[in-house]
Amino acid sequence: MISKSEPWYVHAVLYAVILVLAYILVQVAILEPQEVVARETYFKNESRARMSNLREAEILFQKKYGRYTSSIDSLITFLKTEKVVVDLITKPDSVTGKIKNPFKSLTLGEFKPNLADSLSYSPKSYMAYKISIDSNEVADTVIDRSGKVVRVNKHVSKGNRYVIECPDNYGKIGDLFSDALKNTASWE
Numbered sequence: 149m150i151s152k153s154e155p156w157y158v159h160a161v162l163y164a165v166i167l168v169l170a171y172i173l174v175q176v177a178i179l180e181p182q183e184v185v186a187r188e189t190y191f192k193n194e195s196r197a198r199m200s201n202l203r204e205a206e207i208l209f210q211k212k213y214g215r216y217t218s219s220i221d222s223l224i225t226f227l228k229t230e231k232v233v234v235d236l237i238t239k240p241d242s243v244t245g246k247i248k249n250p251f252k253s254l255t256l257g258e259f260k261p262n263l264a265d266s267l268s269y270s271p272k273s274y275m276a277y278k279i280s281i282d283s284n285e286v287a288d289t290v291i292d293r294s295g296k297v298v299r300v301n302k303h304v305s306k307g308n309r310y311v312i313e314c315p316d317n318y319g320k321i322g323d324l325f326s327d328a329l330k331n332t333a334s335w336e
Contacts, residue, residue: 191270196318205227215307216310224268278313
């Protein structure tokens with residue numbers, strides 16, 4: 149007996165199915181992971197740039213007021229309204245003649261104080277950055293010559309150290325317990 153071959157359209161359909169499955173495999177195995185990695189890299193770099201700019205704002209705030217703040221709103225308002233910040237970004241140094249802009253560029257371009265609202269949240273989850281400051285209570289006991297306690301002086305200090313943490317776990321800046329890590333980023 150002579151066997152009859154399959155019609156040509158069966159082979160055409162099978163080749164079409166193979167091509168579609170190959171396309172899906174390339175899409176899922178190669179192209180989508182590259183997009184995910186690119187997005188994650190963008191979120192990480194942008195978030196770290198925003199936290200670095202918040203650090204610079206904290207440093208300027210501390211120079212002006214003698215303490216750090218735990219309020220992002222205070223930092224944003226400080227960046228928008230203080231002449232010191234505008235002068236630092238726009239005016240050249242009297243000795244070198246160069247502008248000493250401590251702020252990092254964001255995705256939108258060079259950092260400008262009027263666009264400081266974008267610093268308050270993480271670009272990935274749109275959650276606010278967590279800023280905390282330390283609070284220390286120091287007690288000093290005053291004793292008279294006979295050994296009796298006269299009084300106990302308590303002094304509370306706030307805002308000597310700060311920490312800025314990313315809600316998406318891209319790192320942190322500062323430390324509440326160590327002066328050595330006061331302005332240090334975890335990724336530097």
